[in-house]
Amino acid sequence: MFPGATTELHHRNAFELLVATILSAQSTDARVNTVTPALFAKYPDARTLAAADLAVLEQEIKATGFFRMKARAIVGMASALVAEHGGEVPASMEALVELPGVGRKTANVVLGHALGVPGLPVDRHVQRVTTRLGLARGTTAEAIEAELCAQLPPDQWTLASDCFILHGRRVCRPRPLCEKCVVRTDCEFYLAQAAPVRPPVRRRRTS
Numbered sequence: 379m380f381p382g383a384t385t386e387l388h389h390r391n392a393f394e395l396l397v398a399t400i401l402s403a404q405s406t407d408a409r410v411n412t413v414t415p416a417l418f419a420k421y422p423d424a425r426t427l428a429a430a431d432l433a434v435l436e437q438e439i440k441a442t443g444f445f446r447m448k449a450r451a452i453v454g455m456a457s458a459l460v461a462e463h464g465g466e467v468p469a470s471m472e473a474l475v476e477l478p479g480v481g482r483k484t485a486n487v488v489l490g491h492a493l494g495v496p497g498l499p500v501d502r503h504v505q506r507v508t509t510r511l512g513l514a515r516g517t518t519a520e521a522i523e524a525e526l527c528a529q530l531p532p533d534q535w536t537l538a539s540d541c542f543i544l545h546g547r548r549v550c551r552p553r554p555l556c557e558k559c560v561v562r563t564d565c566e567f568y569l570a571q572a573a574p575v576r577p578p579v580r581r582r583r584t585s
């Protein structure tokens with residue numbers, strides 16, 4: 379269904395994808411893509427972003443929402459890159475999640491799409507789609523990530539996440555379009571809905 383699926387966040391390197399992914403929280407990729415061209419032209423690397431004026435930066439990213447918190451997060455992240463990683467984005471989960479504003483999902487996005495390290499980002503779409511399909515039973519993103527990673531070879535983790543995300547956006551929405559879904563015959567949620575309703579058992583009168 380989704381040949382060549384990948385992140386819809388525009389980026390040219392790991393630094394840009396890290397910034398864009400932090401900005402995408404509670405926003406849309408399309409909205410983030412409207413602010414990042416000018417942002418990356420002005421702040422092309424961690425050093426320039428670490429030195430940004432917070433008040434100015436807030437206005438530059440305002441369209442993505444939660445701009446005060448995000449401005450602090452990306453400046454803090456950039457400062458940590460400069461102070462601890464020579465301005466480069468580290469290629470490990472352990473180091474990435476130590477950066478301000480970076481959780482497992484963001485780290486996996488950057489690892490899988492920009493650093494060549496297998497990663498399976500779990501966002502709300504991945505959670506919804508994989509639990510409906512019956513591929514995951516966990517109730518946290520981290521538990522679902524572990525379940526999905528255990529079922530797939532590492533070189534398919536990132537592509538699988540991208541496919542689940544696109545499926546969740548276009549077909550398996552909160553109100554799912556099951557009749558248009560090509561995997562419905564493999565879907566626990568759909569099969570449970572489609573199961574015939576048994577009529578109530580009638581007891582025979584004995585007197």
Ligand code: SF4
Nearest residue numbers: 550556559562565568
């Ligand atoms: S059949 Fe429905 S619930 Fe199952 S994956 Fe497709 S859209 Fe989602």
